[in-house]
Amino acid sequence: MRVNQIPEEGKEVVLKVDVKKANKYFSLLKNSDFSATSDVEGKVRVWSKDGMVIVEGEVSVELDLTCSRCLAHFRYPVVHHFRSIYSPFHEMCKVEDLELKPYDMDVSIYNGVELDLENVLYEQVFLGMPDRALCCPDCKGLCPTCGANLNEGPCRCESEPRFSPFDVLKNLKLKG
Ligand SMILES: [Zn+2]
Numbered sequence: 001m002r003v004n005q006i007p008e009e010g011k012e013v014v015l016k017v018d019v020k021k022a023n024k025y026f027s028l029l030k031n032s033d034f035s036a037t038s039d040v041e042g043k044v045r046v047w048s049k050d051g052m053v054i055v056e057g058e059v060s061v062e063l064d065l066t067c068s069r070c071l072a073h074f075r076y077p078v079v080h081h082f083r084s085i086y087s088p089f090h091e092m093c094k095v096e097d098l099e100l101k102p103y104d105m106d107v108s109i110y111n112g113v114e115l116d117l118e119n120v121l122y123e124q125v126f127l128g129m130p131d132r133a134l135c136c137p138d139c140k141g142l143c144p145t146c147g148a149n150l151n152e153g154p155c156r157c158e159s160e161p162r163f164s165p166f167d168v169l170k171n172l173k174l175k176g
């Protein structure tokens with residue numbers, strides 16, 4: 001989107017990135033262990049003033065994530081509301097002129113001419129991802145000794161005595 005075509009009063013933009021295209025982008029990232037299972041959809045409002053651009057709106061996509069405890073894949077719907085500022089690289093310090101509060105938004109740099117809204121959406125998908133991916137809140141993870149997935153049942157190591165007082169609590173909850 002060319003920035004000189006954005007009206008000062010703002011403009012609504014609805015865009016959709018095809019799932020295949022999004023995954024091509026995600027797969028180029030280092031250490032990416034996730035993919036999209038739906039198109040990436042964005043509904044934003046864009047403002048521009050003196051070369052600064054503000055993008056506010058929502059991005060949504062369904063992702064396939066890997067559980068950080070048991071390594072299973074699971075679906076995770078991202079619905080992320082955001083507001084970010086883009087500053088041309090030569091004018092980093094004008095944020096205050098717009099009477100905004102930079103501390104509650106992220107300020108990024110762009111080339112001053114054109115803002116790629118698809119990239120904005122990709123960025124926001126990352127920010128909408130959980131800090132720690134878990135297939136379920138009480139995922140039991142893998143046994144540190146034999147590597148078995150403990151969600152599928154206890155492994156043989158389980159028969160050895162364990163001394164965590166929380167285990168007692170767990171048993172009580174199950175029976176109650
Ligand atoms: Zn898990």
Ligand SMILES: [Zn+2]
Pocket residue numbers: 143144145146147148155156157158
């Ligand atoms: Zn085990």
